Amino acid sequence: MGKKHGVVTALLAASMLALAACSGGGGGSSDGKTTLGIMWWGADERHEATKKALDLYSQQHEGVSFKPEYMAWDAYWQKLPTLAASKTIPDVLQMDAAYLQEYVSRGQLEDLTDIDLNGIVDPNVIENLKINGKLYGIPLSQNAQGIAFNKADLEQYGIPLPHKDWTYDEFFQWAKDARAKLPEGKYPIGDTSTWDGFNYYQTANGKPPIMSDGGKTFTLDKDLFMKFYQTYEQFRKDKVVPPADLAASFLENDPQADPMASGTVMTRGATTGSVSALEQLMPGKVGVVNMPVGPAGGGWAQSTIFLSVSANSKHKEEAKNFVKWFITDPDAGRTLGLTRGIPINPVIYQSLEPNLEEKDKLGKEIYDLSVDQALPFYSPAPGFSEWVDTYKKEMDAVTFGQQSIEDAYNKINKLGQDLAAKAGG
Template sequence: MRKRRGIQETGALLMALSLVLTACGSGGGDKENAPSGSASPSESGASASPGGQAVELGITWWGPDARHEATKAALGIYTKQNPNVTFKPEFMAWDAYWQKLPTLVASKAVPDVLQMDAAYIQDYVSRGVMEDLSDIDLSGVVPDNILENVKIGGKLYGIPLSHNAQGIAYNKPDLEAAGIELPKQGWTWEEYFQWARDAKKKLPEDKYPIGDPTNAWDWFQWYQASQGKGAIMADGGKTFNLDKDLFVKFHNELAALRKENVLPPADTSLAFLENDPQADPMASGKVMTRGATVGSVAALEQLMPGKVAVVNVPNGPSGGGWAQSTIFLGVSATSKHKEEAKKFVKWFITDSEGGKALGLTRGIPINESIYKELEPNLEAKDKISKALADVASEKAMPFYSAGPGYTEWVDFYKTTMEAVMFGQKTVEKAYEEINKLGQDIAAKQK
C-alpha cells in the first residue's frame, strides 16, 4: 500500500518489530534523534518531610528535547508535592535507550521507573524485569477496553501514557465535491469494499477511492483478527496462524478491485510514500483514503490543512483495527522503592499540574480529564489525532506486533505479495510460500 523506510515513528507501531507509527506517533516505536543526557535531582530544594522517609527514585526514558524538558518539569512538581521524594533521571534518544537497557538489566541496575514501548514490553516482562502493577486502581482514568488490551497474561506491567490507534483518514472536501457518500463509522469489510466500488464510479480515471494493502501484512492481520481467527503470531512467535481461507478470500477481493481499476495500478501503489508532500497517496490527491495512526494523521493534517477526517478500520464480528497505548511507564521488579514508584507512575497520568507540564510530549494523554484541560490550546493536528483515537476505540482489538524473529517473514510477505500485485504469482502460491516460512520460524522459536 505504501513504500516504507524502516522503523519510523508514524508507521511505527503497526510494524513495531519490523518497521511503525511517528507520534507515536508512529506507530511504532517512538524513534527520535535527540541527544542523550541526564539531569540532576529535582532543583526544588525541598527537604524530606518530617512524616516521610527520604526516597530517591531512579527514572529513565527516551525522547526528544521537548519531552526531556517537560518530564524534568513534571518531576519537579512531584517533588514539590511530595518533598520526601527526589529523582535521579537519565534520558536519551530512542536508539541509545534500547542499546543501554539490556546492559542495565544484565548488571541488575535498572532504575526504579522506566519508560517502555509496546514493541519490547513483552520481552522484558518475560525476562522478569517488570513489576506487576495490577494493584494500581486506574478505573475512571484509563478506558477499560484499552486497559485490557495492554495487559500481558491478564496482568498489568506498564501504566499506559497516551492513546495510539489505527484508523482510516479520508479527504472529506474532495469526496463531497464528487458527490460521494462519506465513509460510515462502524462500517464492515464488506461495506468498505462496496463503498470503494461505488465511489470509483464518481471519480476520474486517475483517482482512486482506496489504496492497495496487498503487500502490507498488518492489513491482513486486522482482517484475520476481525473475523475471529486471532493474531498471525502468538506466544512470543512460537505459534504461527495464517488462515488460508481468509487469506485467499481477502486477496482475491483485492485482485478483483485492482482489475476493476478501483485500486491504483501496482506500479503507482508502490511509488507512494506516506507523509511525503508529493508522494503521499492522499496529500497528492491520487487516493481519497488511507490508513493512519494517531501520530501519522497529525502529519497528514499538516500536509492537508482542514481536509482530513477519520473513520474506523472496517469491522468484522470480533472488532476492527486496534487502539491501545504503545508507550508506558513501568516499575523495575528489583526496585527497593516499589510502593513509592507505583504511587508516582499513577500520579504521572492523573495529576492536573503534572499533566499540564507534560502536555502532548508523549502523545494524546490517556486520561480524558487531562486532555480536556489541554484541549483549548491544542492545534488542529492534535485534535484530529484525538478524533482518530476516539473513532478507532469503539470496537478496537489489541495491537498485534510482529513476533520476535519474524523480520525476515515481514520482508518476505511484502516482496511476495508485490509479485501478486504484478500478476507474477497466484494468491494460492503466495500463501504456500508465506505460510511455510512462518511455520519454519515458529518451529525454531519453540
C-alpha cells in the same frame, strides 16, 4: 510553597539534572537523594515537555532527581536490547505495545499490578493489557486505528464520505465506486502488503489472530488470505489502488510524498496519535472513520504506549510512585499535554479539551468512532520479527507481479508454523 523557595528548588533540580546527565550508567542514590534513570523515544516536542514534567516532580519530591535519556524511535529500539542484555535498563522506561510481551518474557519488567489505578484507567483497558494476569506497563494514552480520508477531494468528485462501522464488503465496494468518479492518477485507497492489514481482516471475520499464545499458535486462514489478496490483485488491474512502483515511493507525513497529502490517494490508515500530522499537512481537509468491521468487530482502541519499571531497578517504589504521578498530577497533565496522545486519565483530558486544536480533536474522534467495535491490539509475538519482514517482502513481490498469491501464502505460512513450533518447543 513560597515563590522564592520554588525558584531555588527548581534551580537545584535543574543543576542536579545537569549533574546526573553528565554521569554515565543508570540511576543511583547518595546522601538520601535518589536519581531515577528514565528513557523515552519521541519528537522534540515530547522531549521538552517530559523534561519540564521531570523538573516538576523534583520540585514536588525533594531529594529525587532524574537522569533522562531520549531519542528517536529507531535509535531507542536499537539501544534497548543492548541495555537489556547487560541488565542496565534505566529505572523507568517508555514501552510500546509491540514490544511489551517480548521484554516481559525476558524478565526485564517489574510487575506493577499493585499500583491503584481505580478511577484513573478504565478497568477493561487494564484487563486487556494484562499479561498472565499481571500489569507490566502503566498506560499513558488512548490510541486507536482508523482511516483518514480526503474530505475535500471526495466532496469535489461527488463521492459519498465513508461512514462509521462500514463493513469490509462496503469498503471494497466504496473503493470501486469511487474509482469510477476519480480522474486518472488519483486512487481511492492504497495497496496493502503488511501482516497487520490482513490480520485486521482475519480477526474481523471472527478468526483468531495470526499469532496468539505468545507465538505458540499460528493461524493464517488460507481462504480469507486468498479472497483478500485476490481482491487487491483485481484492484491493481482496475487502478483502484496505485501501481506498485508508485506505492513503493510513498513516505507518510512528507508534504510531497505522503499518499494522501500529495492528493494521490484519497484514504490512508491513521491512528489517534498520527492523524494530527496529516491534518497539519492538509488543514481542514481531513475526515476520519473507524476501520472496516466484520461479524466480530474491527480495528483496535486501547493504549499502546506505557511507562514500565525495570525489574533490576534499585528504586522500585520511587519509580512506581513516579509512573502513577505521571498520569494523575494535574500540573504534569498540563505540562505533557498531548505529546503522548490523548491522556488515559479522563480528568486530565477534560482539563485540556477546551484548548484543543482541530488536529487533536480528530484523534479523539478516531478513538470515539472505534471503541465500541474494537478488537484487542495484536502485536507481533516474540521471535516473529523475521516473519513480519518476510511477510512484507513476499507480498511486495506479489504486488510487483513477481510471484503468485498462493506461492506467497505457502512461504509465509511455512515460516510462521516453524516459528510457532520453535516457540512451543
